[in-house]
Amino acid sequence: KINIKATIGNNFYSTFSKYIYGDASILEIQDFYQLSNSANNTVETGISNWRTMALFGDVSFSYDNMLYVTVTGRNDWSTTMPEANLSAFYPSISTSFVFTELEALQGNNILSFGKLRGSVARTANIAGAYNTTNYYYAATAGDGWTDGVQFPYQSSAGFAVGSGLGNSDLKHETMDSWEIGTELRFLNNRIGFDFAYFYNKNTDLLMSVPIAESSGYSSVYMNAASMESKGVEITFDAGVVKTKDFSWDVIANFTQVKNTVLELAPGVENLFLGGFTTPQVRAVAGQEYGSIFGEDWFRDDQGNILINDDPTDNVRDGFPWTNTGVMVPLGNVNPDWIANITNTFNYKNISFSFLLDIKKGGQMYNGTHFTMNSFGTSKVTENREVYYTSDGTIDFDKTPAENIVVFDGVYGHLDGDGNPVSSGKDNVTPVVLDQAWFQGNGGNFGGGPSSAAIEPTDWVRLRDVTVSYRLPIKNNKIVKEATIYGSGKNLLLFTPYSGIDPETNLQGATNGQGMDYFNNPGSKSYLIGLKVTF
Numbered sequence: 011k012i013n014i015k016a017t018i019g020n021n022f023y024s025t026f027s028k029y030i031y032g033d034a035s036i037l038e039i040q041d042f043y044q045l046s047n048s049a050n051n052t053v054e055t056g057i058s059n060w061r062t063m064a065l066f067g068d069v070s071f072s073y074d075n076m077l078y079v080t081v082t083g084r085n086d087w088s089t090t091m092p093e094a095n096l097s098a099f100y101p102s103i104s105t106s107f108v109f110t111e112l113e114a115l116q117g118n119n120i121l122s123f124g125k126l127r128g129s130v131a132r133t134a135n136i137a138g139a140y141n142t143t144n145y146y147y148a149a150t151a152g153d154g155w156t157d158g159v160q161f162p163y164q165s166s167a168g169f170a171v172g173s174g175l176g177n178s179d180l181k182h183e184t185m186d187s188w189e190i191g192t193e194l195r196f197l198n199n200r201i202g203f204d205f206a207y208f209y210n211k212n213t214d215l216l217m218s219v220p221i222a223e224s225s226g227y228s229s230v231y232m233n234a235a236s237m238e239s240k241g242v243e244i245t246f247d248a249g250v251v252k253t254k255d256f257s258w259d260v261i262a263n264f265t266q267v268k269n270t271v272l273e274l275a276p277g278v279e280n281l282f283l284g285g286f287t288t289p290q291v292r293a294v295a296g297q298e299y300g301s302i303f304g305e306d307w308f309r310d311d312q313g314n315i316l317i318n319d320d321p322t323d324n325v326r327d328g329f330p331w332t333n334t335g336v337m338v339p340l341g342n343v344n345p346d347w348i349a350n351i352t353n354t355f356n357y358k359n360i361s362f363s364f365l366l367d368i369k370k371g372g373q374m375y376n377g378t379h380f381t382m383n384s385f386g387t388s389k390v391t392e393n394r395e396v397y398y399t400s401d402g403t404i405d406f407d408k409t410p411a412e413n414i415v416v417f418d419g420v421y422g423h424l425d426g427d428g429n430p431v432s433s434g435k436d437n438v439t440p441v442v443l444d445q446a447w448f449q450g451n452g453g454n455f456g457g458g459p460s461s462a463a464i465e466p467t468d469w470v471r472l473r474d475v476t477v478s479y480r481l482p483i484k485n486n487k488i489v490k491e492a493t494i495y496g497s498g499k500n501l502l503l504f505t506p507y508s509g510i511d512p513e514t515n516l517q518g519a520t521n522g523q524g525m526d527y528f529n530n531p532g533s534k535s536y537l538i539g540l541k542v543t544f
Contacts (some may be wrong), residue, residue: 102131284522304460346371384453
């Protein structure tokens with residue numbers, strides 16, 4: 011009834027890469043592509059070399075196909091780390107108890123299978139190569155608009171220390187985690203349920219942190235943050251209908267995860283993850299990872315938008331205006347939860363399945379729409395008619411009603427010290443959304459607040475649809491099975507987001523999520539095929 015298995019081993023990994031780069035401009039002889047055929051050429055070379063070594067082992071114990079325990083340990087050494095911190099050890103232990111193997115529960119037609127499980131583990135991550143010290147690079151100088159100057163220049167070589175400051179005190183970043191869960195199956199495995207709760211704590215996270223450029227550097231690579239992740243994952247599957255010719259199966263999954271930044275390195279207020287001058291996606295201590303920060307309207311202490319009521323200032327009465335230069339939290343890119351449901355129907359040789367993908371919560375900056383307001387090319391700028399009276403004021407009787415709005419907010423203005431003052435009275439002043447508005451506070455380039463372009467990114471998607479037909483092949487010595495199938499991806503999308511797709515992102519698969527600025531649209535795809543087994 012007792013089974014013990016042990017493993018011990020080691021791992022050695024070494025990587026070496028080298029590149030050579032040559033650039034030539036102003037060719038002397040047309041279409042003769044040689045470096046020697048250029049009056050201006052630049053060459054560059056680089057080498058990268060690093061190694062890791064590891065010892066590892068595990069011991070697994072089981073008793074009577076009922077109780078399982080596994081203990082592991084691994085020690086890593088890496089040449090990318092400082093000499094004092096080359097080594098890191100991380101262990102784990104996991105256990106599970108299949109309680110339906112108890113004699114009292116065997117042969118149970120209602121509870122077919124039941125298991126409890128739990129695990130505790132630590133893992134480590136090493137720094138990238140060449141982050142422990144400073145290096146020289148071929149110097150360049152530019153203004154951001156031209157090609158600038160590259161060295162060698164006019165027969166003179168030039169080198170500069172890299173803008174990133176190395177760090178000889180780096181430590182391995184670590185993640186401590188634990189998980190508990192259960193797996194249950196009922197009615198002779200017709201219905202299944204899997205539940206897991208997990209908690210991860212990451213410490214000494216390695217990343218580049220911006221520093222004052224008066225130091226001679228723009229960033230320093232360091233153990234800069236700690237973060238926790240916790241959540242639940244629930245999976246459900248059921249054979250809803252099972253007959254000789256027809257079946258209906260359902261698989262559903264629900265996941266809820268919250269990632270919170272616990273602390274940052276001393277002196278670091280936030281870490282820039284992506285975006286623009288405004289808005290930005292940041293890591294901020296005490297807030298969820300991926301928080302969106304940007305400029306907002308002027309507001310009172312209760313959060314009401316101030317609608318200008320001071321005819322002596324440079325803000326038009328009846329309009330809100332931007333609190334320029336003040337960055338405040340505007341939302342978070344992470345969903346509250348996600349879920350997906352797959353239904354599969356089989357009737358004789360025909361199979362049909364579809365996957366619904368659901369996301370609740372999360373925000374995105376719709377910079378495309380906001381900038382198109384300034385350009386005058388968005389839908390909301392389509393109606394531009396404004397009529398004026400003889401004294402130069404707007405004629406609200408003749409101006410189309412769709413061009414007239416009353417902003418939600420309360421009357422207010424700024425005092426002599428620039429502080430917002432609220433009257434507490436609801437705004438009732440009608441105004442016209444004219445060109446001055448959309449090229450000012452209602453558009454991106456005019457200085458409108460990022461908050462006006464933050465939109466929810468909830469969605470329900472028809473992620474996948476597949477239909478197949480298995481050809482009736484019998485007694486064929488060559489072809490054993492043949493299936494014709496067709497599928498479609500991303501066929502339908504229901505979302506409150508007004509942009510091209512709430513799944514898009516300007517910076518791709520990076521930490522800087524939640525930015526839409528003239529991004530490429532999503533795509534639908536269709537596939538037809540034939541699968542043959544011989």
